[in-house]
Amino acid sequence: MAGDAAGRAEALGSPSGRSGTAAGGHLSSEHRVVDETDLIRIGEALGQSLSAGEVVWLEGDLGSGKTTLAQAIARGLGVLEPATSPTYNLVHHYEGRRGSVYHVDCYRLARPSEAASLDWEGLAAADALLIEWPERAGPWAAPATRRIRLGHTPDPDRRTLELLS
Numbered sequence: 459m460a461g462d463a464a465g466r467a468e469a470l471g472s473p474s475g476r477s478g479t480a481a482g483g484h485l486s487s488e489h490r491v492v493d494e495t496d497l498i499r500i501g502e503a504l505g506q507s508l509s510a511g512e513v514v515w516l517e518g519d520l521g522s523g524k525t526t527l528a529q530a531i532a533r534g535l536g537v538l539e540p541a542t543s544p545t546y547n548l549v550h551h552y553e554g555r556r557g558s559v560y561h562v563d564c565y566r567l568a569r570p571s572e573a574a575s576l577d578w579e580g581l582a583a584a585d586a587l588l589i590e591w592p593e594r595a596g597p598w599a600a601p602a603t604r605r606i607r608l609g610h611t612p613d614p615d616r617r618t619l620e621l622l623s
Contacts, residue, residue, distance in 0.1 A: 488621040491611060497523050497619065498530040504604075505534020510556060510585050513600045515592040518608035520565075523617045524590045527608065528561050535559050535586055549576065557585035564589065570596025 492500065508514070514531065516524040525543045532541040536555030543563060552559045560581045567573055573595035581587050582600035592599040605622035 490619050491616050492619050493616050494523070494526065497527055497608075497617060500619065501527045501530025502534040505531040505536075505586075508535065508586055508604075511583070512603045513582055513587045513589065515599070515602040515605045516588060516590045516608070517592065517605065519610060522608040522610055524608055525563075527606065528588045528590060531586070531588055532559055532561065549581070554585055559586045559588070560584050561588045562590065562595075564591040564594040564599070567591075567594045570594065570598060573598035 504514075508531070516528055518524055529541040532552055532554070537552040537559055539552060541552060541561055542550065546566075548562060548564070548566070550561045552561070562576070562581065564573060576595075576598065578598055578600050587600055589595070589599055589602075592602070602623065607618075607620040607622060609618040609620075611618055
């Protein structure tokens with residue numbers, strides 16, 4: 459499977475007929491099963507393809523690969539330092555080749571109102587904003603320009619990946 463990961467990563471811009479594209483050329487929906495190598499390659503390719511100001515929602519169960527994908531997207535955006543999980547620090551800031559990249563993990567929010575104190579407008583003005591567990595921030599989360607859902611499979615080394623928009 460890893461051998462054709464590069465082709466699938468390139469498919470982020472042209473899904474080869476399996477799914478349509480939304481306005482602006484973004485995927486409207488695509489579903490696949492990936493291993494960690496595939497997930498990293500896809501994330502890096504996505505990071506390289508993001509336009510300035512994009513907000514990427516990373517959805518899925520605990521341990522489904524959201525942080526791994528966020529790290530790969532950050533690398534694709536030119537972040538040189540290792541992106542770490544912001545679970546204990548709600549927001550991490552990195553510098554990419556075009557500017558600021560923010561990685562927000564809303565997992566620890568007990569209720570959406572706890573997200574009100576974040577500067578969502580400022581975060582969304584960055585080169586890229588990656589949000590894990592956006593549903594926990596409720597209406598406070600910056601609206602997504604891309605949504606990705608990850609899930610578990612019976613094979614613990616594979617994940618489902620849905621490119622929703």
